[in-house]
Amino acid sequence: MPALVVVEVEIHDPEMYEEYKKLSLPAVEAFGGRFVVRGAQTESLEGDWNPQRFVVLEFPSVARAKEWWSSEQYTIAKKIRHQASHGKMLVVESV
Template sequence: MAAFVIVEVSVHDHKEYEEYKKLTPATLAAFDGKFVVRGGQTETLEGDWQPDRIVVLEFLTVERAKEWWNSEIYTKAKIIRQRTAMTKMIVVQGV
């Protein structure tokens, strides 16, 4: 069953974050993942939520998403993201 990684990102070093954006697509492909949303414009419909950047990733399963997140191939990119941005990230099973 499909799984989605939902990410809220507040970037504080935009220049270095660009390197993260370059590295990430190949890491996703290695785990059959893909971007569904990648930083598009947001509009709050309810609540007090003003995210800077939203990313949604799709994987075949929750397990595959976790394998990607824990993988050696993603580690370099993850370190850059964690250094250049504040991130909230969840994985949720699709229907």
């Protein structure tokens, strides 16, 4: 069953975050993933929620998404993301 990775990001070093973006795409694709949303403008319809940056990725399965997240290939990008931003990330089965 497909899985979605949903990410809310607050960037505090935009230049460093650009480097993360360059490295993250090949890592996502290596695990069969694709970006569904990558930083598009959001509009809150309910509640007090207005993420600075919002990302949605799709993977073939939750297991594959977790393999990507813990992979050696993504580790370098993830370290840069942690230095350049603060975020929240969920993985969820899709329908």
